[in-house]
Amino acid sequence: MSAVGGRDAGRKGADRPPIVVYEGVVKRFGAFTALDGVSAQVNRGEVVCLIGPSGSGKSTLLRCTNALEAIDSGRVVFDGAPLPRRESEARHVRRRMGMVFQNFELFPHMTALENVAVGRSTVLSEADGTAKVRARALLAKVGLADKADNYPSTLSGGQQQRVAIARALAMDPEVMLFDEPTSALDPETIGEVLGVMKQLADEGMTMVVVTHEMTFARRVGNWVIVFDHGRIVEQGPPAQVFDAPREVRTREFLSHLGWGGDSG
């Protein structure tokens, strides 16, 4: 990443090798180019926020990060090694990353506790009892200790998303990927999910967050990447991107969202 080397000297985690590096990533869906040569990196301990209009490639980049989507050219390097192409090997990389989805995607046939425990018992072949002890602790961490035996259908959106975060954390991930985690939530429950994410960030978790919550990106993010039409328009620390954007497209996008600066 020579292009950003000098400017990034003060970037969080720059003293250690990055956890994820994207090198000229291209992803096509038929004739549509979702990612058109994306290069960026995620440092350890950093909260990187991906922002930009819908369909600009943010979520696709997230799915390419844990090989849920195969890329057409370029490289995604995780912890120093390019992502494996073979499905059987991709599993071993995926379990080191946690992922949280817009629609929660909790497993409806399992209780909250089982949802959180299933990764450890299935993927790590951990004893059921041991996995559940861990799962209980994680539910407590996201403030849902009392909902352990509830099925997802009996939980609110915000509660479901917090269970989903606990489920991802159960695998002790080295990086957490959030794909618009609050977009499907009622306004009154967005706060509880962002609160848990802020807590994770404070604990030093490495996070990549696709979000439309500009206040979260501004306050919690360490690095912001602006997407448009499958390309990175601009990236930098939030203070620069939000308060003094260099690119016209960034200014247009922010003003379209009604972003008038972080006055609070």
Add this chain to the structure above:
Amino acid sequence: MDIDFSPVLDNWRFLGFGLMMTIVLSVASMAAASVVGASIGIARSYGPRPLTIPLAFYVDTMRAIPVLVVLVWTFFAFPIATGITLPPFWAALVALSAHIAAYIAEIVRAGIASVRPGQARAALALGMSRAQVVRKIILPQAIVRMLPAYGSILSITIKDTAIATVIAVPELMRQSETVAAQSFRPMEVFTTTMLVFFLLLFPVTRGVDAIYRRVAHLGRS
């Protein structure tokens, strides 16, 4: 009009044996069709193309032939074509199972396809293998989702056993015909037959509905 139900009462053991045969044939056909149908449905959903093409052909063929024709062919034509003679009960079991399995295969395939792709993505993201995703995440939800359709097939199967009378399987319909012919009381005998089928099927369909209402939320992602 002169009504006399005594032939029904006098022959209750004979008719009861028919009811038992109907139940045995229904349960056996449904069990065999479920195993074969589920295997075909899963193979069509996840199997390689060389496997899915002949299976699709099988399913389409069975759905395009009346079950009565399959039954008659199995009993009368199959022995001549292959040299293997099947007793009536076994011919009925094979024909009904082969026919119903095609429908169950479609129900299973639709059930699997109806689970949203995000569920598989979430499971893969945890690091599960494809096989684990299918076994632990997709199939349990698909089974819940296919319950209402499976219940319909169950009642259709029980009703379809009545056609086994044409190859002289001594099930309820066949036994009823015998009693009706000997007693000259078709109105009383066949009314009883109708009532017995209704009393057998009504709790079955209602029961499946009730079970589904209780577990529906487990398949709702």
